[in-house]
Amino acid sequence: MGKMIFNSRMLVLVVWTCLFASGLQAQDSASVRIVPRPVEAVAVAGTFHITSSTVVSVGDEGLKPLAEYFSSLFVRPAGFSLKVCVGGQGNIRLERVDDLSAEAYRLHVDSNGVLIEAGGYAGGFYALQTLRLTLPAAIESFSPVEGVDWTIPAMHVVDSPRFAYRGLMLDVSRYFIPKENVLQIIDCMAMLKLNKLHLHLTDDNGWRLEIKRYPRLTEVGSRRVNRNGVPFPDRRNPLPGESTSVGGYYTQDDMREIIAYAQARQVEIIPEIDMPAHSNAALAAYPELACPVVDKYIGVLPGLGGDHADIIYCAGNEQTFHFLEGVIDEVAALFPSKYIHLGGDEAWKTYWKKCPLCQQRMKDENLPDEEELQSYFMRRMSRYVQSKGKEVMGWDELTNGILPEGAIIFGWQGFGNAALKAAAQGHRFVMTPARLLYLIRYQGPQWFEPLTYFGNNTLKDVYNYEPIQDNWKPEYEPLLMGVQGSMWTEFCNHPSDVTYQVFPRLVAVAEVAWSPKSSKDWPTFVEALDGYLAHLQAKGIQYAHSMYNIQHTVTPVDGKLKVDLMCERPDVEIRYTTDGMEPGVESALYESSLILNGDAVIKCATFCDGKKMGKTLELPLDWNLATAKPLLGLPAPANILVNGLRGSLKQTDFEWYTGDMNRPLTFTVDLLKSYELTECAVGCITNYGMGCHKPRVMKVEVSDDNKAFVPVGSLSFSDAEIFKEGTFIEDLKLKVDVKARYVRFILDGPGNCPSDHVRPGQLSRIYVDEVVIR
Ligand code: ACM
Numbered sequence: 104m105g106k107m108i109f110n111s112r113m114l115v116l117v118v119w120t121c122l123f124a125s126g127l128q129a130q131d132s133a134s135v136r137i138v139p140r141p142v143e144a145v146a147v148a149g150t151f152h153i154t155s156s157t158v159v160s161v162g163d164e165g166l167k168p169l170a171e172y173f174s175s176l177f178v179r180p181a182g183f184s185l186k187v188c189v190g191g192q193g194n195i196r197l198e199r200v201d202d203l204s205a206e207a208y209r210l211h212v213d214s215n216g217v218l219i220e221a222g223g224y225a226g227g228f229y230a231l232q233t234l235r236l237t238l239p240a241a242i243e244s245f246s247p248v249e250g251v252d253w254t255i256p257a258m259h260v261v262d263s264p265r266f267a268y269r270g271l272m273l274d275v276s277r278y279f280i281p282k283e284n285v286l287q288i289i290d291c292m293a294m295l296k297l298n299k300l301h302l303h304l305t306d307d308n309g310w311r312l313e314i315k316r317y318p319r320l321t322e323v324g325s326r327r328v329n330r331n332g333v334p335f336p337d338r339r340n341p342l343p344g345e346s347t348s349v350g351g352y353y354t355q356d357d358m359r360e361i362i363a364y365a366q367a368r369q370v371e372i373i374p375e376i377d378m379p380a381h382s383n384a385a386l387a388a389y390p391e392l393a394c395p396v397v398d399k400y401i402g403v404l405p406g407l408g409g410d411h412a413d414i415i416y417c418a419g420n421e422q423t424f425h426f427l428e429g430v431i432d433e434v435a436a437l438f439p440s441k442y443i444h445l446g447g448d449e450a451w452k453t454y455w456k457k458c459p460l461c462q463q464r465m466k467d468e469n470l471p472d473e474e475e476l477q478s479y480f481m482r483r484m485s486r487y488v489q490s491k492g493k494e495v496m497g498w499d500e501l502t503n504g505i506l507p508e509g510a511i512i513f514g515w516q517g518f519g520n521a522a523l524k525a526a527a528q529g530h531r532f533v534m535t536p537a538r539l540l541y542l543i544r545y546q547g548p549q550w551f552e553p554l555t556y557f558g559n560n561t562l563k564d565v566y567n568y569e570p571i572q573d574n575w576k577p578e579y580e581p582l583l584m585g586v587q588g589s590m591w592t593e594f595c596n597h598p599s600d601v602t603y604q605v606f607p608r609l610v611a612v613a614e615v616a617w618s619p620k621s622s623k624d625w626p627t628f629v630e631a632l633d634g635y636l637a638h639l640q641a642k643g644i645q646y647a648h649s650m651y652n653i654q655h656t657v658t659p660v661d662g663k664l665k666v667d668l669m670c671e672r673p674d675v676e677i678r679y680t681t682d683g684m685e686p687g688v689e690s691a692l693y694e695s696s697l698i699l700n701g702d703a704v705i706k707c708a709t710f711c712d713g714k715k716m717g718k719t720l721e722l723p724l725d726w727n728l729a730t731a732k733p734l735l736g737l738p739a740p741a742n743i744l745v746n747g748l749r750g751s752l753k754q755t756d757f758e759w760y761t762g763d764m765n766r767p768l769t770f771t772v773d774l775l776k777s778y779e780l781t782e783c784a785v786g787c788i789t790n791y792g793m794g795c796h797k798p799r800v801m802k803v804e805v806s807d808d809n810k811a812f813v814p815v816g817s818l819s820f821s822d823a824e825i826f827k828e829g830t831f832i833e834d835l836k837l838k839v840d841v842k843a844r845y846v847r848f849i850l851d852g853p854g855n856c857p858s859d860h861v862r863p864g865q866l867s868r869i870y871v872d873e874v875v876i877r
């Protein structure tokens with residue numbers, strides 16, 4: 104080491120030009136295995152070794168912190184630092200150039216050294232992240248590691264981001280994420296060249312930022328009753344006087360530390376103060392800011408809150424605005440970001456409709472309805488934010504009324520398309536569609552996942568997300584600032600619950616945000632991903648391996664069951680058994696659909712290089728008279744009701760069917776010939792917190808011609824039997840004594856949840872997994 108290698112930048116440019124022009128000796132760009140995938144990258148023969156005598160030189164004093172940052176990476180794992188100098192000829196040279204944009208860089212590594220040419224400080228930082236990812240993962244270790252050769256593969260990279268806004272949102276309200284864990288996530292974001300951390304600091308479930316003028320926001324608003332043993336949607340509201348033992352908040356000093364740590368990593372912290380809804384925590388502290396017609400105890404909510412989620416700031420009370428302005432004063436002073444996010448989502452107008460102050464405000468301001476009252480609220484607060492020299496951000500509900508001037512809209516509903524309404528009015532926007540980029544959703548086959556909400560956003564779903572749609576008007580695209588993964592934390596009780604949901608999907612978000620649209624290639628991505636995950640592993644960060652689990656479908660076809668097994672990872676093989684044994688590397692290789700026509704238990708798992716990668720999936724297929732028989736009266740996906748396979752305790756796992764709850768769920772099984780029947784049953788799930796309950800009435804009718812049906816019996820349930828708490832599966836079994844070919848089930852919905860339910864008044868749903876006829 105030590106030899107000064109680059110005498111002129113021209114030489115390097117020539118090398119670059121030749122390499123990219125000819126491709127001579129270069130492997131393809133995929134062979135530089137880093138995420139997010141660079142614009143252009145070629146690996147060439149050779150490696151550069153970093154030792155205690157390696158010198159990092161920077162072209163100007165302003166870049167020196169970058170060299171010091173890079174040097175600091177080696178201190179703990181390698182036990183040495185690098186010499187840093189300004190203006191010299193180091194083995195690693197970092198210089199500014201003026202033909203690149205601020206975040207862009209060129210990187211040349213050969214066995215003699217490294218040259219980084221950066222458009223700006225940020226570009227230099229990102230070049231160093233590229234180097235970091237190609238170093239042995241032990242570079243992330245917190246303690247000394249012996250015997251590591253700190254090498255970087257020779258390569259040429261030219262890189263710049265696709266989008267300026269490359270974000271992650273962390274909901275620190277539902278689950279208070281300790282400061283140390285936020286810092287750790289920021290460092291992992293930096294490795295991915297993500298640059299915006301949107302902190303959802305306030306919600307019904309906790310106020311997480313010290314506001315000196317309003318101490319009760321944290322004294323009262325950051326604490327709630329302990330219902331941690333119960334899933335979030337099932338948690339009952341607090342009672343007056345109950346002790347509030349679960350809490351946490353960031354002091355302003357904590358936040359300054361987070362901001363500084365993030366700034367050093369090119370990450371901007373964007374604070375969100377949600378209004379006018381998601382405000383029970385603030386209103387628990389200052390109940391006088393709720394509409395005076397609120398007749399309920401206002402506490403910090405441990406769960407969804409039921410109709411307490413309707414308790415929002417009073418828009419008719421001047422004190423509300425004085426209070427929020429006081430909060431904004433401190434937020435604007437604390438956060439250097441030019442943005443403040445004002446939320447604006449999911450504001451139910453229940454109390455505004457009844458509140459004399461809100462109604463008076465509507466009269467005074469000539470507002471036709473409560474939506475425009477919210478618009479008044481948001482515009483008034485936006486003007487205040489702007490008076491502090493900041494720009495306003497908000498969720499896409501702001502498009503329900505007149506938009507605040509200049510507001511940047513975050514599209515989350517309807518694949519994010521709600522934001523296009525704002526784009527049509529010339530507003531900038533960020534895409535964080537719930538259906539693809541909400542990291543709270545399941546990331547893999549649900550049978551294996553910790554409990555969370557809704558359907559799946561798998562790693563591949565996130566990776567394949569393309570924000571710019573063909574049907575967009577041409578004026579929308581320049582208004583799109585970028586994309587954001589949003590991590591809501593309802594189901595988190597520990598920092599590792601957060602990182603499990605965030606990683607690896609945040610890597611796919613980074614790829615969407617940074618890499619060229621044209622560079623998508625799933626097998627290459629997962630290979631590069633493994634390199635990043637090795638860094639997470641070395642940091643001791645828990646991440647999900649869900650991409651190695653098997654998703655099944657079991658479909659009735661011609662009186663048999665067709666079993667399809669799928670894994671997102673293209674580099675694994677699926678092996679299975681049908682004899683009850685645990686699958687191993689010697690078990691049968693799954694190559695195409697399995698066809699079965701009798702009871703079976705399939706056990707399967709994924710393997711790579713002789714090693715088991717995912718969890719064992721067990722599929723017990725139990726046959727009864729209905730199995731694999733035609734199911735009439737419902738659309739095709741309903742044939743899971745006759746696929747011999749039961750659902751899990753998650754009604755969203757694709758083994759459960761739900762219909763339109765405004766009419767009875769009605770279907771007929773054609774047994775194909777007449778049988779003597781003794782029992783007709785359906786499997787139902789109760790998931791209390793999600794308002795999933797069994798039917799009020801189950802009627803069974805039979806026929807021999809599928810025209811004239813005769814009733815053979817029914818089961819009826821009372822409210823007490825239907826609206827039981829908990830999550831469990833029940834088979835509703837009707838004993839019968841009849842001979843028939845066609846069996847019709849009519850399931851009446853249970854109706855609205857009663858007033859003492861966690862979802863009072865909401866229409867409940869029935870989910871059915873299987874029909875059993877004997
Ligand atoms: C949201 O999901 N309520 C923005």
Ligand code: ZN
Pocket residue numbers: 393394395416417418419420454455458459460461462
């Ligand atoms: Zn009011």
